[in-house]
Amino acid sequence: MDFEITHEQRMLVETVRGFIKDELAPLEQEIEETGQLPDEIARSIFEKSRALGLYGMNIPEEFGGGGLSALETMMVEEQFGHTTDILIRRAFGNVYEVLLSCEGPQVERWLLPSVRGDRVCSIAFTEPGAGSDAAGIRTRAERKGDKWVLNGMKHYISDGAFADFFVVTAVTDPAKGHRGISMFLLDKGTPGFNIGRDQPMMGLRGTSHLDLHFDDVELTDENLLGTEGEGLKLALSVLGRVRLAQVAARSIGKATKVLQMTLDYARERVQFGQPIGEFQMVQQMLADSAMEISAARSALWQCAWEIDAGLDPRARISVLKVQGSETLGRVVDRAVQIFGGMGYSKDLPIERYYRDARIYRIFDGASEIHRGVIAKSLLKGGAQLFDPWGA
Ligand SMILES: Cc1cc2nc3c(=O)[nH]c(=O)nc-3n(C[C@H](O)[C@H](O)[C@H](O)COP(=O)(O)OP(=O)(O)OC[C@H]3O[C@@H](n4cnc5c(N)ncnc54)[C@H](O)[C@@H]3O)c2cc1C
Known part of the structure; x- marks a missing residue:
């Protein structure tokens, strides 16, 4: 066991701490009062953070991320805890590691733009009837010819208003229970995909928590993330x-x-x-x-x-x-x-x-x-x- 913190780790943590103290902390109170982070300020903190190499640090370097180890990721995430959810999202990114399962054309379409911060992803698993019981979802993706047709809804989806695309769970084979659920990548703007209300919450001001509605949304196999049935x-x-x-x-x-x-x-x-x-x-x-x-x-x-x-x-x-x-x-x-x-x-x-x-x-x-x-x-x-x- 070695608990010594390396010089590089110390520098990294100090850079993140300094960024939060100087750039983010001064914004917190106004977000709390208005419930908003203006777009131009969001853009500015994103660009400053990216220039310092602080965006998408958890993603391997081969995909353009910071390549931090799990231990280093925890060291910086602890610092992220010093500010608010919305500011963490805009400054440092929430680049979900599930996107590392992208293959072939999915890499250019969803993974790499997320690591660059050009596109933002939200995770959409929860439904009104299925929260803790993630296998109890009703959202259904049915295969019709070479297409998938998605119907159902999700709720409480964090940062949904800002997100460009979503990782959505759906039942693809109702007979197989939890082995009949798959994951799909779904772009905002796809016909039949509608954004519902933004659920007001007790805290986390500035972040949206959206309802998503899917009405006969047509998808292809390129939207399927990972293996069918293994979502x-x-x-x-x-x-x-x-x-x-x-x-x-x-x-x-x-x-x-x-x-x-x-x-x-x-x-x-x-x-x-x-x-x-x-x-x-x-x-x-x-x-x-x-x-x-x-x-x-x-x-x-x-x-x-x-x-x-x-x-x-x-x-x-x-x-x-x-x-x-x-x-x-x-x-x-x-x-x-x-x-x-x-x-x-x-x-x-x-x-x-x-x-x-x-x-x-x-x-x-x-x-x-x-x-x-x-x-x-x-x-x-x-x-x-x-x-x-x-x-
Ligand atoms: C601010 C916020 C942000 C969120 N962001 C997202 C998001 O981005 N994407 C997303 O998909 N979801 C999101 N969620 C949904 C969140 O993950 C769910 O709210 C959570 O999983 C709990 O589900 P539920 O609310 O349906 O509660 P329920 O599952 O109905 O649980 C209610 C209570 O019953 C208890 N309970 C349930 N089952 C059991 C059991 N087997 N044994 C013992 N106790 C049990 C629970 O622990 C809880 O105390 C968000 C929710 C909030 C409030």
Whole structure:
């Protein structure tokens, strides 16, 4: 085990941190107030970030990405957690690794423009009747001659208003259950593909969460991503790393930032003639937050190391999804408590962090779903799953 951070890694993280502090953080409050990130500002931060090589860093260099290892991806994703969802998307890109399954003409049409930032992709799996139960979708793609005909709908699709195309799951063989689901690449503007309402949400201001409607949308085999019938298998194999990055690492980053703000406040705020940080009950909250963040970060790095070593730490990713998001939930809840009325007021961003944090326990598999995965893995594989020496 080697926990030394290389010079290159330190430089990378400092560049990302500096970019967030100088270019993105000053935009946060206006987005919160207006719910909008103006197009010209979005373009400007994208161009600046791309010039620094900070766009699509998770994608291998052979496709024009930054070629970061899993561990390095987690290091920068933790920094991304210091700003808001919409700014991360515009500045650094959400280039989903599922697009690495593109083949032949799909590479030029969907993968490469995404890595360059010329086209933006959203993931569209969830439907009103099928959230946690991803195999329970009703959207149907029927083969008719050499075409596929898509009918159905999706909802809550993040960044759908800005996206140029979508990765959509659909049932291709109803008789085969979860083995009868495939993934399709669907361009906005395809006849029969209509955008519905933008669902208002508790937080994540500036990001859209759209309904999508498919009415006899005609697709060809070029739209099929991966192998027919293996859509869910593909999702499971690639989305784990997304969860680790976009939920666990970002949660740990957000929790770290909130703890620092809370420490600053606990030093400054005086009650009963002394800084509130001198009260043991406040100290306990601060210590608990620090312990939980530290444990989650070590676990994150171990998990990323395992991915880089070629292992498939699926159960550990579920652990991190829950550990990261729930740590953030507790840290930000304690922050509101320590800030008192100021924590609840809109004069400070603490209440925004509190609202934004809540979704991390729900999307990309709710805590209950991941606890189920962990428990089933334990019952099947034994405690040695998390014990390098064996039980
Ligand atoms: C802000 C936001 C952004 C989103 N972005 C996207 C996106 O970009 N693309 C996309 O496809 N989807 C997206 N989603 C959808 C998201 O992934 C789902 O909301 C999530 O998977 C939960 O599904 P659900 O809302 O239908 O809840 P349900 O599945 O109905 O779950 C409700 C409750 O029941 C519990 N539950 C369900 N099944 C079990 C079980 N087997 N055991 C124990 N408890 C269970 C859940 O844990 C949860 O507590 C987004 C949602 C939100 C709110």
